Amino acid sequence: MFKKILIANRGEIALRVIRAAREMGVATVAVHSTADADAMHVRMADEAICIGPPPGTDSYLSVSSIIAACEVTGAEAVHPGYGFLSENAGFVQALEDHDIGFIGPTAEHIRMMGDKITAKDTMKKLGVPCVPGSDGGVPDYETAKKIADDMGYPVIIKATAGGGGRGMKLAKTADDLEVAFRTARSEGKSVFGNDEVYIEKYLTTPSHIEVQVFGDGKGNAVHLGERDCSLQRRHQKVFEEAPGPNITPELRKQIGETCAKAVAGINYIGAGTIEFLYENGEFYFIEMNTRLQVEHPVTECIYGQDLVREQLLVAAGEPMTFGQDDLVLDGHSIEVRINAEKLPNFSPCPGKVTAFHAPGGLGVRMDSALYTGYSIPPYYDSLIGKLIVHGRDRPEALARLKRALGELIIDGVDTTVPLFHALLEEDDVLTGDYNIHWLEKWLETNMG
Template identity: 65%
Template sequence: MFEKVLIANRGEIALRIHRACREMGIKTVAVHSTADADAMHVRLANESVCIGPPSATDSYLNIPAIISACEITGADAVHPGYGFLSENARFAEILEAHGITFIGPTAEHIRLMGDKIQAKSTVKELGIPVVPGSDGAIKTDDEAYKVAEETGFPVLVKAAAGGGGRGMKVAQTREELSGALANARSEAKAAFGDDSLYMEKYLGQPRHIEIQVVADSHGNVVHLGERDCSLQRRHQKVLEECPSPALNDAQRAEIGGIVSKAIKGLGYLGVGTVEFLYENGEFFFIEMNTRLQVEHPITEMVTGIDLVREQIRIAAGLEMSFTQDEVAFSGHAIECRINAEDPRTFTPSPGTIKDFHTPGGLGVRVDSGVYSGYRIPPYYDSLIGKLIVHGRNRNECLMRLRRTLHEFVIDGVKTTIPLFQELVNEPDFINGDYHIHWLEDFLAETT
């Protein structure tokens, strides 16, 4: 087992990783920018190293500075969390070259799944259903028109190197396709330095369903059920729940088995998430994230399995601590992403938190690295923390969520808590009758 893990991240996920390490008897190193010198994970870690100024490019994305921090402190492994360098294949390779373990999959698999065209082709060969569309990159507009005629309009143009909704454009008609291609290429080039595009059939009202998988170096692959991430704004997840209100046990077991078999065939190592659009009883692959997900706590609440602990064990060469037969799903969990944003315009609201009081009680978990007096810097994402609640069933979970949202106190900055207080009383949400466009429709109707 590792003696010392460097946490190459910040905020709530850095604190989450630190806690798992401490429970395993592993020392931690916190790296931080000058803007995060007073962050909670920095205060609690065994050691801390400042790696640069506030800009993420000069700090959390600064690979030489992180390698230097490893060498200075003697860290023998790095956990990247999510975002930043978590899906950077080159970073994983550089760590390996320096004799430092990357707590994540191989660089080969990060690179493979980072290319959306290659990922789609690969999983299709492994038996995972995919959205109808182009077989590879679209080189010309004429080729795009041909694909659109085969799949039918509307179509979705997507950046091959994309993520987070960038480089994605919908064309409802043939007349809109040329503009969608041009805009997607421009956006993809600016965001990823790669303007390669591909196309898929645009699904009208699908749900976003993702399957959590864990694989070790001993040939074991296990799925931990699904998460429903359909409440989204501009392709960004806002609230997630587990299990999905749209699936039954038979569907869950079937898609979980398909994904597990494919991941085993891929030879994947570590924790990963395979994401799907789900409509009319059919699953269509979107992408695979080769890292820990923001929403991983709801899976932990329902299964009782510590995913970060398993990541660390697997990276150390150990078998995972459970088998598929030992995975027991219990109750229902929902996560709300509490952001420092205006609850209607979603404009970031950095500033100093004057009062901070988290809810508690049975089945309540708050993952956050902030505290009263903490100043939310304007340089990074606006996530304050995650409110996660668990109940014996979905109804109990919803009742608990309503209660905890009214207990949660964050003064000094605007937050998205009022939005969630609205959502938990909406009939469609209460009934679990929503899709990936539902939230944007709701906001448009109520603003």
């Protein structure tokens, strides 16, 4: 096992990794920008080192600064968290060139799954069901029109290198196609430096279901069930639960085994998530995230496993501590993402936290780097905490979430907590009767 690791991230995920490492007796190094000098992850780590000014490009995204921090502190490996450099194959390669370990998948797997066309082709070959669409990139509008006309509308144009909802444009009819095609290409070029796009059939009322997988890099892999992440705003998840309220044990076993077999087939190492659209009893692959997900705690709750601990183990060459038969689903878990944002427009709301109290009690977990007196900087993602609850079943988890939200105190800044109070009064949320379009429509009606 590593003696010391560096965490190339900030906020609650940096704290999450520090906690797992400390339980394993592994020393930690926190990196931070000048804006994060007083951040909780800096206080909690065994060592801390400043790597640059506030802009992410000059600090948390600076490969050379992070490598220098490893060399100065003697860190043997890097945990990337999520976001920033977590899915950057060039970063992984640079670490390897400097004999520094990466606590995550190989550069090859990151490249493979980072390109949406390559990922889709790979998954098809591995037996994973995919959304109907173009075979590879679409070079021009004329080709796009022929494919869309043959497939039928609506269709969605996606940037090959896209992610987080960027570079995705919907064409409901043939009249919408040209603008959608050219806009997706333009956005792909400006945001990701790649204007290649592809076309997929647009499913009208799907759920967003993702399967947690874990491999040891030696051909062994397991799945840890699925999560339903359908409550989204602008393709950003806000409410996640496991297991999916509409997924039967038979479907869970079927899609889970398919995913585990696929990642075992490519000798995948570490945590990964295979994301699907689910409609009318069918799963359709959309992408694979080659990192730990923001919503990983709900999976940890229902399976009783520490995914970060397992990441460290396999990255150090040690075997996984569980097999598929050891993974028994227990109860239901829900996570809500709490952002420093002002409703109803969801505009960022940085500022000083004048009071903070985390809820507690049985089955309640609060992953946050907040503290009273902390000033939330304006330079980074507005996520400031994740409230996770676990109950014996879904009704108990929902009741526990409502109680925990009532205990949570965050004063001094606006947050999205009122949104979750409101959602827990909606029958569709209480029954699990929602899809990926539900929240957008609800927001238009209730906060438009």
